[in-house]
Amino acid sequence: MIRSRETRWSLFAAAVGVVFLFAAPQVFELFTIINLTTVLALAILALSLALVWGYGGILCFGQTMFFGLGAYAYTIAAINIGETTAPIFIAIFVAAAFAAILGYFIFYGRVSDVYLAVITLTVTLIFYSLLRSTSGPEYKIGNALLGGFNGVTSPPLNIPGDPSNVLYPEDMFYVAMAALILAYLFCVWLTQTHFGRVMVAIRENELRAELLGYDIRLYKLALFAIGGGIAGMAGVLFANGIGRVTPDIFNLYNTALTIIWVIVGGRGTLIGPVLGAIALFYLTSGLGTQASINNNLVLGIILIVFVLLVPRGILPGVIGIWDRAQSRSKLLRSEKRMRRRRAPRRPEQEAANDG
Amino acid sequence: MTGEIVLETRNLSQHFGGVVAVDRVNFTLWDAELRCLIGPNGAGKSTFFKCLTGQLSPTEGDVVIRDFHAGGREPHEVARLGVGIKTQVPNVFDGLSVEENVWLAARRWQGAKRAKVLTDETLERLVLGDIRNDLVGVLAHGQRQWVELGMVVAAEPWLVLLDEPTAGMTQEEVLRTADLIKEINQTATMIVVEHDMQFIRMIANQVTVFHEGRILIEDTMDAVARDQRVRDVYLGHRQQ
Ligand SMILES: Nc1ncnc2c1ncn2[C@@H]1O[C@H](COP(=O)(O)OP(=O)(O)O)[C@@H](O)[C@H]1O
Ligand SMILES: [Mg+2]
Numbered sequence: 001m002i003r004s005r006e007t008r009w010s011l012f013a014a015a016v017g018v019v020f021l022f023a024a025p026q027v028f029e030l031f032t033i034i035n036l037t038t039v040l041a042l043a044i045l046a047l048s049l050a051l052v053w054g055y056g057g058i059l060c061f062g063q064t065m066f067f068g069l070g071a072y073a074y075t076i077a078a079i080n081i082g083e084t085t086a087p088i089f090i091a092i093f094v095a096a097a098f099a100a101i102l103g104y105f106i107f108y109g110r111v112s113d114v115y116l117a118v119i120t121l122t123v124t125l126i127f128y129s130l131l132r133s134t135s136g137p138e139y140k141i142g143n144a145l146l147g148g149f150n151g152v153t154s155p156p157l158n159i160p161g162d163p164s165n166v167l168y169p170e171d172m173f174y175v176a177m178a179a180l181i182l183a184y185l186f187c188v189w190l191t192q193t194h195f196g197r198v199m200v201a202i203r204e205n206e207l208r209a210e211l212l213g214y215d216i217r218l219y220k221l222a223l224f225a226i227g228g229g230i231a232g233m234a235g236v237l238f239a240n241g242i243g244r245v246t247p248d249i250f251n252l253y254n255t256a257l258t259i260i261w262v263i264v265g266g267r268g269t270l271i272g273p274v275l276g277a278i279a280l281f282y283l284t285s286g287l288g289t290q291a292s293i294n295n296n297l298v299l300g301i302i303l304i305v306f307v308l309l310v311p312r313g314i315l316p317g318v319i320g321i322w323d324r325a326q327s328r329s330k331l332l333r334s335e336k337r338m339r340r341r342r343a344p345r346r347p348e349q350e351a352a353n354d355g
Numbered sequence: 356m357t358g359e360i361v362l363e364t365r366n367l368s369q370h371f372g373g374v375v376a377v378d379r380v381n382f383t384l385w386d387a388e389l390r391c392l393i394g395p396n397g398a399g400k401s402t403f404f405k406c407l408t409g410q411l412s413p414t415e416g417d418v419v420i421r422d423f424h425a426g427g428r429e430p431h432e433v434a435r436l437g438v439g440i441k442t443q444v445p446n447v448f449d450g451l452s453v454e455e456n457v458w459l460a461a462r463r464w465q466g467a468k469r470a471k472v473l474t475d476e477t478l479e480r481l482v483l484g485d486i487r488n489d490l491v492g493v494l495a496h497g498q499r500q501w502v503e504l505g506m507v508v509a510a511e512p513w514l515v516l517l518d519e520p521t522a523g524m525t526q527e528e529v530l531r532t533a534d535l536i537k538e539i540n541q542t543a544t545m546i547v548v549e550h551d552m553q554f555i556r557m558i559a560n561q562v563t564v565f566h567e568g569r570i571l572i573e574d575t576m577d578a579v580a581r582d583q584r585v586r587d588v589y590l591g592h593r594q595q
Pocket of ligand 2: 400401443
């Protein structure tokens with residue numbers, strides 16, 4: 001199978017990530033580094049949707065629900081347990097398990113693509129309004145007060161096995177960046193396995209995959225749960241980056257944003273949506289500091305421009321242009337060679353050149 | 356016919372609203388057979404075929420493949436019995452290479468090493484080696500059909516069901532397909548749906564003729580070709 005170019009680029013991207021991991025704290029100001037944890041959490045969320053939608057063809061319009069569930073599960077577990085290592089795994093498990101349960105009904109019920117989008121969006125918005133209505137003192141899970149629209153303060157990560165040894169915000173950057181690199185490599189590996197190739201096959205043609213004997217319901221369910229787990233992990237980092245979880249994680253704006261990241265970055269690539277999330281974060285926070293242009297308007301325009309003009313997204317678009325340029329220059333080169341071969345040598349010209 | 360019955364339908368019916376596409380069909384296929392299913396367009400061949408392969412859930416009746424009740428089961432459950440299926444409208448993975456299409460079929464049943472060998476063998480056997488890295492989506496219709504046949508072959512099925520395998524092929528490709536089908540029949544029992552009589556003549560011995568959702572006649576190719584009713588059905592449709 002000819003996927004070596006893809007693999008090479010993925011490893012290159014991961015290497016750039018590692019360099020960034022060590023270089024960024026030397027280069028950037030503290031404020032930027034602390035802020036980066038949140039950005040990287042969003043990037044991992046984008047990665048999870050790139051996997052589920054871009055590779056698996058499952059248009060989940062509620063990837064933020066698993067993200068939010070991860071963030072809430074982490075926070076509530078950490079408050080109750082009094083340390084944060086187990087809560088990380090609890091958060092990932094809760095998000096993946098919820099994705100598996102929801103996915104069971106969707107995929108085994110043979111829900112069509114459009115309804116899948118509607119259902120996932122609806123469930124996300126249900127979480128939003130449910131959590132908003134938990135402001136009374138009676139809404140408690142263990143020691144954790146849910147706090148309605150104010151949310152809950154998230155305990156920061158501690159060193160495993162040492163609850164009193166809490167990470168500084170600037171140290172969180174290392175954790176978040178390492179998590180992004182590892183999650184990315186995991187996704188790259190997954191897409192190269194037999195499982196991953198079957199997922200791509202299902203995206204290309206469900207019926208053919210079934211006729212080959214693949215149970216597509218099971219494959220989709222598995223991918224959906226894996227994507228949910230990754231989003232849940234991103235939620236843990238987000239809770240750490242912001243220091244608090246609120247129902248707003250589940251709101252319509254955020255879930256639409258995840259879709260825009262993937263459309264802008266490009267479906268069918270993993271790194272594209274990651275970069276899309278980071279770029280759009282800095283674009284919107286840059287716009288947020290001035291008052292003249294409305295943020296939502298800009299996002300809307302970006303969405304429309306991409307859907308109409310760059311439907312494959314930036315990265316696949318650039319790769320396409322690069323490939324075309326390559327083959328054109330190859331063509332030109334071979335044409336030149338042909339012409340040279342065809343042209344009869346003119347001795348007087350050669351002599352002139354020599355002289 | 357002697358030997359074992361490998362596929363049987365019992366009173367199989369498929370209705371679409373008021374349309375009775377398949378009407379109480381009792382059909383029997385014996386081990387090692389190469390059976391051709393013919394009939395004019397709209398006779399119900401593809402619908403019958405889809406009932407056999409789990410793509411449609413029959414309105415009534417049952418499909419039995421060996422001991423497995425296949426009526427109303429999922430396509431992957433039928434495939435899992437060792438059944439290779441090619442649909443009338445080519446179903447291939449357009450965004451993937453020829454090689455990967457075939458590999459996905461082989462890898463379903465085999466470990467990584469054996470799947471690789473099987474893929475190479477299949478590509479060579481179907482003369483797809485030169486285009487193995489091409490995306491299937493850019494290929495000509497006839498070539499796409501061959502890729503789909505390659506996927507069927509690479510799964511090493513014991514029962515092969517093909518719906519109009521030569522549609523859109525050049526004359527030369529049709530001849531090669533006839534040879535390939537005879538070759539596959541060396542190791543697999545087969546049903547081939549066709550409405551092109553020329554092609555049927557090349558491969559068939561036992562033929563089942565469908566007409567208006569029912570079996571009109573079931574006999575050798577020669578007997579079927581001589582039958583007046585079959586002529587009427589075909590001529591009648593040609594005049595339309
Ligand atoms: N999904 C469907 N919905 C409604 N009618 C259908 C459907 N599929 C087939 N039919 C009808 O059933 C009849 C048989 O069609 P088909 O099985 O495709 O015939 P054949 O393959 O012999 O040409 C036709 O009248 C066709 O219009
Ligand atoms: Mg047909």
